Amino acid sequence: xxxxxxxxxxxxxxxxxxxxxxxxxxxITLLMAIIxxxxxxxxxxxxxxxxxxxxxxxxxxxxxxxxxxxNLFIPLFAFMSTIWFTSKLSSNNEIVAxxxxxxxxxxxxxxxxxGSVCIAxxxxxxxxxxxxxxQYNFQTFQNQSMTRWAKTTSNFHVRNSLNxxxxxxxxxxxxxxxxxxCYDELGEFFVNFRLTAREFTYDDSLKVWRLYNxxxxxxxxxxxxxxxxxxxxxxxxxxxxxxSQDEKACQEMTFGAILKYIREDKExxxxxxxxxxIEAHKRIANSLGTIIMxxxxxxxxxxxxxxxxxxxxxIGIALGFTFIFLQQVSTxxxxxxxxxxxxxxxxxxxxxxxxxxxxxxTCQK
Numbered sequence: 001x002x003x004x005x006x007x008x009x010x011x012x013x014x015x016x017x018x019x020x021x022x023x024x025x026x027x028i029t030l031l032m033a034i035i036x037x038x039x040x041x042x043x044x045x046x047x048x049x050x051x052x053x054x055x056x057x058x059x060x061x062x063x064x065x066x067x068x069x070x071n072l073f074i075p076l077f078a079f080m081s082t083i084w085f086t087s088k089l090s091s092n093n094e095i096v097a098x099x100x101x102x103x104x105x106x107x108x109x110x111x112x113x114x115g116s117v118c119i120a121x122x123x124x125x126x127x128x129x130x131x132x133x134x135q136y137n138f139q140t141f142q143n144q145s146m147t148r149w150a151k152t153t154s155n156f157h158v159r160n161s162l163n164x165x166x167x168x169x170x171x172x173x174x175x176x177x178x179x180x181x182c183y184d185e186l187g188e189f190f191v192n193f194r195l196t197a198r199e200f201t202y203d204d205s206l207k208v209w210r211l212y213n214x215x216x217x218x219x220x221x222x223x224x225x226x227x228x229x230x231x232x233x234x235x236x237x238x239x240x241x242x243x244s245q246d247e248k249a250c251q252e253m254t255f256g257a258i259l260k261y262i263r264e265d266k267e268x269x270x271x272x273x274x275x276x277x278i279e280a281h282k283r284i285a286n287s288l289g290t291i292i293m294x295x296x297x298x299x300x301x302x303x304x305x306x307x308x309x310x311x312x313x314x315i316g317i318a319l320g321f322t323f324i325f326l327q328q329v330s331t332x333x334x335x336x337x338x339x340x341x342x343x344x345x346x347x348x349x350x351x352x353x354x355x356x357x358x359x360x361x362t363c364q365k
Contacts, residue, residue: 012098016111019089020294023081024119028073035069036062050146060145064138068251071126075289076320078119082112082297083316090302109295109360116294123287128255136252143174159268160237163187171243176202178243181211183236193218197232202240208233242268250279274341278334281345286327292352293323299359319355323348 047057089095098108158166160183169180181200185193197211215228241249241261250258258280265273300315326348334344 012103013111013114016108017115019085020082020112020115021118023085024078024115027081027084028070028077031073031077032066032070036066039065046146052145056141056145060137060141064134064141067126067130067134068138071123071131074119074123074126075286075293076324078116078290079293079297079320080316082294083301086298086301095302109298112294112298113291116291119294120287120290123290124284127283127287132252132254132257139252158238158242166236166238168243173240173243176204176240187219190219192220195234203233206233208235238268250276255280255283274335277341278331278345281342282327282331285345285349289323289349289352292349292356293320295360296352296356299356299363302363323352326351 052061086095095108099105154168154170156168158168160166164183164185167182167184168178171178178200179198181195181197183193183195184191194217195211195214197214199212201210201212202208203210211232211234213228213230214232215226218225218227242265250261253261253276258276262273262276262280265271265276296319297316300319330339330344330347333339334341339347
């Protein structure tokens with residue numbers, strides 16, 4: 001164990017590790033500053049129009065705005081940072097000196113792998129804990145302070161239980177109010193029970209659904225019975241999230257909450273499970289992609305060229321954006337093309353693992 005730790009305590013390991021981490025945080029901090037400046041210039045008129053205080057702009061808007069983009073660009077900027085500082089090492093002949101000093105090329109990968117694992121761990125933590133909370137706070141602030149019109153959904157079915165279904169014609173998410181509600185319990189040969197209402201709301205304090213101008217029809221082999229009334233409180237095995245039908249709502253949920261929702265949605269037949277499965281796999285795949293992109297950047301940057309860092313950056317940018325393009329294409333095919341959500345999400349990583357392996361085997365040693 002002691003000899004194992006001594007390997008990681010070599011000066012050259014600390015030198016490469018510090019260079020890698022510092023280059024990454026320096027580059028991504030500059031990017032965040034640029035994004036904030038552009039976003040502020042675009043939304044400053046809205047802040048003034050909605051009379052939002054500068055304290056709320058900083059604390060409730062940008063503090064919750066930055067983590068999403070920070071986490072989004074982690075793999076790409078780990079890649080770019082690796083190319084940037086490794087190309088400098090290569091152009092200054094430092095890599096030649098390291099290898100001439102007796103260090104094996106594959107041994108030189110160790111500080112890169114350790115650094116990328118540290119960054120990937122940060123990305124996993126942010127994806128599953130920090131970003132969902134900040135996105136929830138961000139969307140809540142926007143809906144309460146910066147949105148004039150309430151979002152609505154319409155015309156969808158939700159499975160309440162094994163033999164009962166709910167149909168809703170119109171649902172206002174912000175006001176938690178809907179119109180033309182129908183609940184059916186299916187029997188062996190016909191609908192045993194039907195409950196309809198012209199209007200309905202959800203009461204947060206009592207956790208009940210309130211139906212207005214409702215009617216009930218109970219059917220049996222002996223005949224039918226009809227009832228009606230003005231107001232009735234009841235409960236159903238559905239949540240507000242089931243009624244929103246918003247595939248982006250998973251961005252505000254922790255990893256455990258996503259897995260729970262997937263199980264419940266499959267039971268209810270809501271049809272939204274695939275979006276949440278993709279999101280769950282994407283959070284892990286994108287974070288672990290940091291390790292792949294780091295090793296790929298190293299294999300590009302160690303190829304010495306007379307044209308310097310510019311060529312490495314050009315190749316790196318092309319490979320990085322190709323990776324992002326593949327991620328978007330595979331996601332679209334997972335949703336609309338019949339791909340397995342898990343396979344579609346992991347496909348870019350699988351492809352780039354082979355590319356990375358090939359480039360490391362063929363790079364100059």
